[in-house]
Amino acid sequence: MKNCNSVKKAMDFLTQKQLTFVFKDIKKIDNNILNLWLLKRNLNELINLSSTSARKLNLNKEKLQSLSKEELFDLVLLNPTLIKRPIIEINNEILIGKDYEKI
Secondary structure (H helix, E strand, O other), X not given: OOOOHHHHHHHHHHHHOOOOOOOOOHHHOOHHXXXXXXXXXXXXXXXXXXXXXXXXXXXXXXXXXXXXXXXXXXXXXXXXXXXXXOEEEEXXXXXXXXXXXHO
């Protein structure tokens, strides 16, 4: 979502570092992309519990822990705005949120 402030800041950061990147809309992730991310990171790390989407779904730590991995996976695919942003794939790593500042 290019209108997300976190994504805008990350894109500005990458541009200032003169790094080439390809923007992918979080709303267009699919099983393959999510599975690739999960090879490197835990699904719980990807979820933003303070997002509007999480609040609408009444998703909190307790509910998150009560869901199976499959249920959580499906929930994220149906509601990709639950994912913390930005997600940056670089050097065989998945950076979440402000992790990009380590680049």
